[in-house]
Amino acid sequence: MSQAKLNKILLYSLVAVCALWLIIPFTMAILWSLVDPTKPWTADKLLPPVMSFYRWQYLWENSSLQQAMINSYTLAPTAAVLALVLATPTAFAFGRLSFPGKSVAQTLALLPLIVPGFVTAVFFTAFLFRLGFAHWRFGGIVLAHCVLFMPFAVRIMTVSFETVRQDHIDAARDLGASTCQRWKVAYLPALKPGVFASLLIVFIYSIEEFAVAFILGSPDFVTIPTLLFSQMGQDFVRPNAAVLSLILVVPNVFLMLGLEKLMRSANPALASGKG
Amino acid sequence: MIRKLMATAISLALGAGTASATDLNEMSWDEIVALAQEQGELTWYVWYLQDELRGAVSAFEEKYGITVTIPETTNSGQKDKLRAERDRETGDMDVFATSFNTASELDLSDFFYDLDELLPDTEGRAQEIGGISGEGYLFGFWGNQTGIAYDPAHVSVGDLPQSPEEFAAFWAANPGKMGFNYEKGGSGPSFITNTLRVLSDIDFYNPESSPEKIASLQGGIDFFNEHAANYVITASNADSITRISDAELWMAPAWEDHLAGLQKRGEARSDIAYYIPSMGMSGGGNGVAIPLNAPNAAAALVFVNWLTSAETQTALNVSFGTAPTHADADGSKALVPAEQRVYQTGWASKPFYSDMLAHFVEEVVLER
């Protein structure tokens, strides 16, 4: 059997498996989300007996979904910008300067990725309680997200700073450019993709983050992941959870596609930030 | 500029504290309602069925033009928050819900307004549930009962188990057809507690807990371990009911109001039936109170007055299957036949209750 033929067979079988892997679960979720409250969907029926968008409307109006979206979508950009601003000087030092202990410092900057999320969440909360800082949950979560995901920003920006070419800087200086202008012409073009990439990565991680939002946000600061989690708890109602799951998947897909586009030129290890 | 900002901030901070307890005491009910409508909003901290309760309070919102916000909270989380916020001038919570059996964890007079003084009419409103008094601070709004949900297609009324021995016989005859949860909700723990209580001779309503007292639960622990192969552990209150509705289980402990609500909203089969075995199952209720640092105390007061009224209690009975906490309310939409209400028992007292459950988890659940 030729390589091409083998590839084709493998391809079809894999596409089939992936379709089953993705299409069936989502189809089931869609069907469950359409179950009308007048009649439950029981095992003996292939399709829900009565279908409507009632639950979609009800949950949009009566769940904390809107609040959760507002919270998540203010948290994430704040954390992303803050992480970028705080990471940039460190990344500059890593990328443009040489100093003793640099490799140790670079390893230490990865610390937040090594400590398990829930350990950070629980004991960071304990720390905030001791500081008497427990009321401002939004600030606490922003700070935690910013630090937790800063390693990504530091790493991406370090690489960006490394790609700034010294001869561009020198040329700009020789042409009499001020510090400000030198940044504009020599640094900014090289840094731009890195800036976007680190903003987007921190944004996505912050939107997805569950542990800190769950522990520190308790009881009343709700984000998209914590809302979904509480919907799957003691009051779990399958059709409602289906609606929420579907609503939550959509923005993620667009965000990730954006990231993919940004990262296409960069290498995949960079995209994961853990290479 | 800065001075102006400071002045505004100070006046806001002072203004927030104006509707203090003494002020409300001096106001007539009409004045309180007027102030409430001026405040225009309130936040109710309640840890369960938030989506459904948001629908249920819309009647209040329409009647008074006051918006009710129900945040996403947890039971232990909102208690922690209440404690953490006690020293703040103005807190986040206007109305605070708690179950009566855990109300003793809080010193009510330290935290809440004395509603006896403030409500226009307390006649008929339940202030004592499951033998625990709300002392005028906590008013019942949600009477509930645990019991056993069953599938009448497989279990007939005459064969319903009434005692641990009869449950064991049912398990042996129908292995894997009854399940209960031990976490995420109190229905399973109620079954566990009452079984252990019947099979031991210690006082479950004495909060005192000691290694000796825990050790004397051994008879009940042996009972569960002996029959371990024949029953199932479920994941939560909701999981138990879902699995009966899916016809996987025939029987499981459940909250009466939880089951009724799910049936009402088409999320569980409406033919699932319910009873309280004569060995007893725990029941009680939840109450509401108004924290002393509530930002909208007047609105909270009007809300509590509405929530605990006979009309609202009748409406809650219809849509949630709760036991009304007002003497004049109509409770006819409950699942439990009235004659079985006598089998209600109270909840075991903490900290003994917590230690007993932890012991059960270590000795029974982890042995599976």
Added chain:
Amino acid sequence: MDWRKSAQVVLLLLPGLGLILAMIGSVLYIAVAQSFGYYNLTGESGFSVEFWESMLDRKIYNRSWRYSLYIGFFSAIISVALAYPLAIWLRRPFAGSDVIGALLKAPLLVHGLVAAFLFINVVSYNGIFNQFMQGIGLWDGPRRLQNDQNGFGVLILQVWKQMPFALLIMIGSVQAISDDVLDAARDLGAGAFTRFRRIIAPLSLSAMQAALVIIFMGAVADFSFQVIAGPTNRQSLAQLMVFFKENGQWNDAAVVGVTLMVLALLCAGLLALTARIIVYGRIR
């Protein structure tokens, strides 16, 4: 390096690295201190090993760390074992390899909690999987698959979510192996397995180790998959820690938290070392 330059470096590092060290440092400090009886929110504080002593005796704790290691270990091994052949297959682009790449990476787009919901929905008692197995006549009646005792549900979810990560990390290093080397080996008569064993595995070892370590550390600390799809008679370490914290038992939570950190680091190191020994057949 003069003092001005040193000061400059320190100032540059302060907002980024400094903040990281301050926060993670205080988290670690509080966790360790609380596990030894300090920093009690209520009651007496002071050095004590009683929390460690009593915890080490508790069944729930000993079950819990074993279970977490089991989940972490198998998630990492299975994810990497699945990602390896896929990475090798996708090494050179061919018609449709883009589609496959996108499909394989799709789980990265789906939030873990959503994945958990989709999963329990499919394997529920009357779910589509049970219906299918009965439909083809393999099973007589529906079976209970949700919250299974062996944690297979959690493992499936972990692999579903983590395998794309492993693929992403490994595909780069597999692609970097030049065709010349592989062709030369083939000409010398090396079969597919030998080529993998002697060339691909050693040359992609560090990527494989990275994938193993990252997945292991994520899975060993799992909370949400375990709570939603895990067995009801086991608790993962993260779950147990949160349980103690909810009960206000901060010292017990700290003991579990420290255990989780130490085990995660230690076993991740062991896993990477073992992978190396297996590939090279020796330690160095």
